Amino acid sequence: MKKNHIFSYIVAILFCISFTSFVLWHEGQDLFDISFLIINLTNVAVASMVVTIFHKTLLYNAALSTAQLRRKLVPLFFVFLFSVILLSLLIFSLGLYLLFLIKGYDTSGFLEHLIQKEFPVVFTPLAIGILVSSIVFFYHTWRQSIDREQQLREENLIYQYRNLKSRVNPHFLFNSLNTLSELIYADTQKADNYIQKLARTYRYILDNEETALIPLSEEITFVTQYFDLQKERDGDKIRLEMQLEQTAPYKIIPVSLQIVVENALKHNAASEDNPLVIRLHQAGGYIEVFNTIRKKHSLPAGHSPGTGLVNLRERIRLTTGKEMRIVRDEHTFSVKIPLITM
Amino acid sequence: MKVLIIEDEAPASARLIRLLKKIDPSVEVLDVLRSVEQSVNWFHSHPLPALIFMDIQLEDGISFELFDSCRIETPCYFHHRL
Structure with missing residues (x-):
C-alpha cells in the first residue's frame, strides 16, 4: 500500500x-x-x-x-x-x-x-x-x-513447519494411545478399528502436505474419522452433525475443517447431559462450522490461543482470495470457510 | 478398602479400575464421578472413602473447586493429562 x-x-x-x-x-x-x-x-x-x-x-x-x-x-x-x-x-x-x-x-x-x-x-x-x-x-x-506467490509460499512454509512440529502431534497421539490402551482390554475388534482410523488420519495429513485444494467430500470423510477417534474417548459428550447441500463440485483447503473442529473441542466443555454439538452446515460456496459455546474452566497454563486458526485464515486468503469468517455471539461460535469450484 | 474415582473420561476411569483390581482385588470402587457438580452432591450425601483418585480437569471445571464446598479429609491422589 x-x-x-x-x-x-x-x-x-x-x-x-x-x-x-x-x-x-x-x-x-x-x-x-x-x-x-x-x-x-x-x-x-x-x-x-x-x-x-x-x-x-x-x-x-x-x-x-x-x-x-x-x-x-x-x-x-x-x-x-x-x-x-x-x-x-x-x-x-x-x-x-x-x-x-x-x-x-x-x-x-x-x-x-x-x-x-x-x-x-x-x-x-x-x-x-x-x-x-x-x-x-x-x-x-x-x-x-x-x-502473492511469495506470501503464499511463506504461509505454506509456516504451515509446513507447524505441521512438521505437530506431524506426529504428540498431544493427539498421547491421548489416542491412552484411549487405545484401554480399548485393547475392552474390545479387541474395536481397538483394531481404532488403530486403522488413527493410521488413516496420519496418512491423510501426510498425503496432503503439498496439496493446495482437496475435494470437499474427502475432507469431510477425514473430519468424521477424526471425530470418531475423539468419540471413543468422549462418548456421548460430543456430537457431530452435518447438513450438506452438494459436496461434489467443491474443493477446500486440506485439514481445514479438522483444525476448526479440533479448536472447538479444545476450548469447550462437554458432558453427557449437556453434550457439545458441532454442526457442519454447507450451503452454496461456504461451509460453516457451528458450536455452542460452553466455557471451559481449565488450568490457566493451558492451550495456545488458537494460532492454528490464524494460520488457517492466512492460508485460505492466499490460496482462494476469499476470507474465512468467524462469528461469535453469546451462545454460538461459528467459522465460515469458503469453498472453491474448479 | 473403599475408594472413589473422580474422572470425566470413560476410558481413563475404566483403566484405573482395571489397574486397581489387578493390584488388590478387594478394592471397592464406590463410584465414578464425572463432574464437579456430581461430586459435590456425592460428598454431601455419602461418607468419605479411604482414598480418592482425582482427575484435575473435569467436565464442568477443575477438581480443586471441590475443596471450596466440601470438607475432604481423605488422602487424594491427583493426576492430570495433557
Missing part, C-alpha cells in the same frame, strides 16, 4: 506541473508540444492509477490456477485501456473547460472546438500515454502475482 501512496503523490505533483504548463501554454508561451505531452501523460497516469486500484480487487480475487488468471488478464486489459482513454479524455476536457471558464472564454461552442481542434492534436500524445500506462498495468499485475 505504501508504494501506491508514493506513486499517487508523484502523479499528483506531475498533474500540478502539467496544469501550470497548460496555463503557460495558453498564455502563448512556446511550450506547446511539451506541455501537451505532459498533460496527456499525466492524465493517462492518473487514469491508470485509478483504474489499477479499481482492478486490484478483481485481480486478487482471481482463481488459483495461472491459466484462469491468464484468461482473465486479456479482457481485463482491454477494459483497462478503454477506461483509461475515456478517463484521460474526460480529465483533459474538464481541465480545458475549467480554463475556459477561468479565462472567461466563450463556452458556447466548446464541444465542437474540443472535437474539431483539440482532439486531433491530442491523439499522438495520448497514444504515447496509453503505451506507458499499458506498461504500468502489466508491471503492476506482474508485481502483484509475485507478491
Whole structure:
C-alpha cells in the first residue's frame, strides 16, 4: 500500500506541473508540444492509477490456477485501456473547460472546438500515454502475482513447519494411545478399528502436505474419522452433525475443517447431559462450522490461543482470495470457510 | 478398602479400575464421578472413602473447586493429562 501512496503523490505533483504548463501554454508561451505531452501523460497516469486500484480487487480475487488468471488478464486489459482513454479524455476536457471558464472564454461552442481542434492534436500524445500506462498495468499485475506467490509460499512454509512440529502431534497421539490402551482390554475388534482410523488420519495429513485444494467430500470423510477417534474417548459428550447441500463440485483447503473442529473441542466443555454439538452446515460456496459455546474452566497454563486458526485464515486468503469468517455471539461460535469450484 | 474415582473420561476411569483390581482385588470402587457438580452432591450425601483418585480437569471445571464446598479429609491422589 505504501508504494501506491508514493506513486499517487508523484502523479499528483506531475498533474500540478502539467496544469501550470497548460496555463503557460495558453498564455502563448512556446511550450506547446511539451506541455501537451505532459498533460496527456499525466492524465493517462492518473487514469491508470485509478483504474489499477479499481482492478486490484478483481485481480486478487482471481482463481488459483495461472491459466484462469491468464484468461482473465486479456479482457481485463482491454477494459483497462478503454477506461483509461475515456478517463484521460474526460480529465483533459474538464481541465480545458475549467480554463475556459477561468479565462472567461466563450463556452458556447466548446464541444465542437474540443472535437474539431483539440482532439486531433491530442491523439499522438495520448497514444504515447496509453503505451506507458499499458506498461504500468502489466508491471503492476506482474508485481502483484509475485507478491502473492511469495506470501503464499511463506504461509505454506509456516504451515509446513507447524505441521512438521505437530506431524506426529504428540498431544493427539498421547491421548489416542491412552484411549487405545484401554480399548485393547475392552474390545479387541474395536481397538483394531481404532488403530486403522488413527493410521488413516496420519496418512491423510501426510498425503496432503503439498496439496493446495482437496475435494470437499474427502475432507469431510477425514473430519468424521477424526471425530470418531475423539468419540471413543468422549462418548456421548460430543456430537457431530452435518447438513450438506452438494459436496461434489467443491474443493477446500486440506485439514481445514479438522483444525476448526479440533479448536472447538479444545476450548469447550462437554458432558453427557449437556453434550457439545458441532454442526457442519454447507450451503452454496461456504461451509460453516457451528458450536455452542460452553466455557471451559481449565488450568490457566493451558492451550495456545488458537494460532492454528490464524494460520488457517492466512492460508485460505492466499490460496482462494476469499476470507474465512468467524462469528461469535453469546451462545454460538461459528467459522465460515469458503469453498472453491474448479 | 473403599475408594472413589473422580474422572470425566470413560476410558481413563475404566483403566484405573482395571489397574486397581489387578493390584488388590478387594478394592471397592464406590463410584465414578464425572463432574464437579456430581461430586459435590456425592460428598454431601455419602461418607468419605479411604482414598480418592482425582482427575484435575473435569467436565464442568477443575477438581480443586471441590475443596471450596466440601470438607475432604481423605488422602487424594491427583493426576492430570495433557
